[in-house]
Amino acid sequence: MFPFTAIVGQQEMKQALLLAAVDSGIGGVLVFGDRGTGKSTAIRALAALLPPMRVVSHCPYNCDPADHGTKCVGDCPALRQARREKRVPVPVVDLPLGATEDRVVGALDLERALTRGEKSFEPGLLARANRGFLYIDEVNLLEDHLVDLLLDVAASGENLVEREGLSIRHPAKFVLVGSGNPEEGELRPQLLDRFGLSVEVTTPADIPTRVEVVRRRDAYDRDPAAFTAHHARGEAAVRKRLLAARERLASVTLSDEALTRAATLCQALGTDGLRAELTLIRAARALAALEGRDVVSDAELRAVAPSALRHRLRRNPLDEAGGTARVERALADMFGA
Secondary structure (H helix, E strand, C coil): CCCHHHCCCCHHHHHHHHHHHHCHHHCCEEEEECCCCCHHHHHHHHHHHCCCEEEECCCCCCCCCCCCCCCCCCCCHHHHCCCCEEEECCCEEECCCCCCHHHHHEEECHHHHHHHCCCCEEECHHHHHCCCEEEEECHHHCCHHHHHHHHHHHHHCEEEEEECCEEEEEECCCEEEEEECHHHCCCCHHHHCCCCEEEEECCCCCHHHHHHHHHHHHHHHHCHHHHHHHCHHHHHHHHHHHHHHHHHHHHCECCHHHHHHHHHHHHHHCCCCCHHHHHHHHHHHHHHHHCCCCECCHHHHHHHHHHHHHHHCCCCCCCCCCHHHHHHHHHHHHHCC
């Protein structure tokens, strides 16, 4: 896997992915931009960067052995085995645009039904993605019935399957990551609002950066093992920061002043509902934890505001500026240039 720390530039994208890894409750990341700008590379590199997670052996839902509140599904293979645990890589599951609903949510295991006459549930992609990442490339082209399905699961954290005489409910909590090219169409507002952070990536405009991107990719293609080993120390340092941030997250405090600033900023931008404020403060708290701070300050709010708010703004026919420009303008009015 191409190392996360070897990705050149794209700081906002890398920061958003790290924040989602620190606090999965932020709500996922949407990455929109040009083709060939490292979107899918960064997402898979982040998952490879994370330490292995503990799961119940033989469990197709990646259940956490320490989470005793999770109710096992009736025909889960783990129930037929000694309850042991193992460590596995954090899953990154691709959801293809042409995937059927059965493949996504799971369905009756036809082979077992035909050969043994037993009704058994065959888990789908949502089961594999539990406690990991669900990645959708070209998410703006996803079919409407799959969008509706994802909205239900993202809201509840569970996947309910009732078909062919089966009634199965299993945990499906994942970090939703989508990428796409805005030229190929817009995202449905309901799904767009479910992404906690939205970032924009562009093709590097300066020659030195473009040269460095090509140089690193060429070195990786020629000798992946040597290239990965060269960046191992940097990867270990980022992994250590992530683990420390997860431990520190619960102790990071948020003052009334910071809450007021977040609410005032969202009101000035005219965001609908309160999800904007909630995402803004969660992302700011995760950034403070990642930076080793115990208190959320204006610096964190300013740093995460564009990615937390740019996709939640109403269209203003009298203002042709894009979402990023409007957020930056509101930040300048509130905090100064």
